[in-house]
Amino acid sequence: MSKGYTAIIVDGNNTARKSLSSVIRQNYNMRDIYSSSCAREASAVLKQIENIDWIFFNSDLADKDAFEFIKEMQGLKSTEAAKYILTSSDSNRETLLKAATAGVNAFIVKPFTPKIVIGKMQKLIGNKAQRKSRRVDLFEAFEATIYFKEAKYPSVLMDISLGGCMIKSPIFNQGGGMIYDKAKIRIPYENNNISLDAELIRLERDTSSDEPKILAAFIFKDIKDKYARNLTNFLAKINTGR
Numbered sequence: 254m255s256k257g258y259t260a261i262i263v264d265g266n267n268t269a270r271k272s273l274s275s276v277i278r279q280n281y282n283m284r285d286i287y288s289s290s291c292a293r294e295a296s297a298v299l300k301q302i303e304n305i306d307w308i309f310f311n312s313d314l315a316d317k318d319a320f321e322f323i324k325e326m327q328g329l330k331s332t333e334a335a336k337y338i339l340t341s342s343d344s345n346r347e348t349l350l351k352a353a354t355a356g357v358n359a360f361i362v363k364p365f366t367p368k369i370v371i372g373k374m375q376k377l378i379g380n381k382a383q384r385k386s387r388r389v390d391l392f393e394a395f396e397a398t399i400y401f402k403e404a405k406y407p408s409v410l411m412d413i414s415l416g417g418c419m420i421k422s423p424i425f426n427q428g429g430g431m432i433y434d435k436a437k438i439r440i441p442y443e444n445n446n447i448s449l450d451a452e453l454i455r456l457e458r459d460t461s462s463d464e465p466k467i468l469a470a471f472i473f474k475d476i477k478d479k480y481a482r483n484l485t486n487f488l489a490k491i492n493t494g495r
Contacts, residue, residue, distance in 0.1 A: 257282050257283060257284030257285075258277075258281055258282065258283050258284060258306040258307060259283070259284050259285045259286075259287075259302070259304065259305050259306050259307070260277060260283060260285070260286050260287070260305070260306060260307035260308070260309065261286070261287040261288075261289060261295055261298060261299065261305055261307070261308055261309070262274055262286065262287070262288050262289070262309045262310075263289045263290075263291070263292065263294075263295040263308070263309065263310040263311065263314065263322075264290070264309070264310070264311040264340065265290050265291065265311065265313070265314065265315050266311070267290070269311070269340070269363070270288045270290075271288075273309055273340070273370065274286050274288060276367045276370050276371070277307070277370065277374070279367075280367070280371050280374075281374065285302075287302075290315075291314060291315050291316045291317075292314050292316050292317035292319075292322040293316050293317070295310070295322070295326075296322075296325065296326070299326060299329055299331050299332060300329065300331070302331050303331060304330075304331050304332075304333070304334060304335075305331050305332055305335045306334065306335060306336065307335065307336050307338065307374070308326065308332065308335050308336070308337050308338070309338045309340060310322065310323075310337070310338075310339060310340070311339075311340050311341065312339055312340070312341035312343060312348060312352075313341070313343075319339070320351050320352075320355045323337060323355045323356065323357065324355065327356060336358045336359070336374075336377050337355075337356060337357045337358050337359075338357070338358060338359045338360075338361060338373060338374075339352050339357045339359070339360050339361070340361045340362075340363055340365070341360070341361075341362065341363060342362070342363040342364075344360075344362045349431050349432075350425075350426075350430075350431075352432075353425075353430060353431055353432055353456040354424070354456055354457075354458060354467060355458075356455070356456065356457040356458070357432070358377055358432065358454070358455055359373040359374075359376070359377060359432060359433075360431075360432060361373060376433075376454075377454075394409050394410075395409065395410040395440065396408075396409065396410075396440070396441055397409065397410045397418075397420055397438055397439065397440045398438070398439045399420060399422060399429075399436055399437075399438055399469070400436060400437040400438070400439065401425075401428055401429020401430065401434060401435075401436050402428070402429060402435075403427070403428025403429055404425075404427035404428035404429055406422050406423050406425065406427075407423075408420045408421060408422040408423070408469075409421045409422075410440065411468065413487075413488065413491075414488070415473070415481075415484065415485070415488070416472060416473060417451070417454075417470065417471050417472035417473055418438070418451075418470075418471055418473075419468055419469070419470050419471075420438070420468070420469050420470075420471065421459055421466055421467075421468055421469075422466065422467055422468075422469050423465070423466065423467075424465050424466070424467055425456075425467070425469075430453065430456070430469075431453070432453060432454065432455070432456065433452060433453065433454070434452070434453045435450070435451070435452055435453075435474075436450075436451045436452070436453055436471065437449065437450055437451065438451050438471060440487065442483055442486075442487050443483075445483065447480050447483045447484055447487060448477075448480055449473050449476060449480060449484070450473065450474045450475055450476070451471035451472060451473050451474060452471060452472050452474055453469060453470070453471055454470050454471065454472055455469070455470040456468070456469055456470075
């Protein structure tokens with residue numbers, strides 16, 4: 254890779270920090286890796302550097318709630334392009350939901366193997382490029398429905414491409430909605446539905462709405478031919494304003 258990444262690892266366990274640092278240094282072109290034992294140290298580092306690509310942090314920080322730490326860090330200029338990866342020995346649904354709605358990009362359960370860490374990072378690198386391809390911002394509301402295995406959510410498209418989309422949705426509290434969950438997205442189009450198999454890759458709060466809403470980013474997977482044609486026509490319609 255031509256670009257050197259910058260990362261910070263925030264964990265009270267020195268062994269865990271060293272192990273994770275070794276994994277990412279051996280497998281990625283890392284320019285700098287910072288190591289912090291608490292939120293206070295990490296905050297001081299992030300306020301001094303220009304930008305950070307990866308923020309690894311443990312769910313159990315000694316001096317601050319981990320999700321409050323994320324909220325504070327997301328307001329810094331240095332973290333504008335950062336990917337947040339939470340490491341935790343606690344994988345219950347409440348922790349996963351907090352992570353998803355806080356804008357965490359990936360969740361790694363401790364103890365982890367190098368293969369798991371590499372897989373999570375590589376997926377985020379690939380997903381970013383795929384979802385941004387030929388993205389079209391929408392200037393009028395288009396309905397969409399998100400279907401998970403256990404629930405469905407009537408929603409609104411915010412942007413879309415042949416690779417993926419961003420959707421404004423009610424909070425996922427009836428089922429589904431964890432990072433990397435499989436979903437089906439249906440978009441009404443000319444008396445038919447465009448039905449797209451998708452994977453959830455990011456969640457963040459929608460701060461522009463007074464109602465509790467979230468922004469959910471998906472990538473599309475294995476689009477069937479008839480839906481691919483409809484999606485292409487749908488994008489053409491948006492581009493031409495027809």
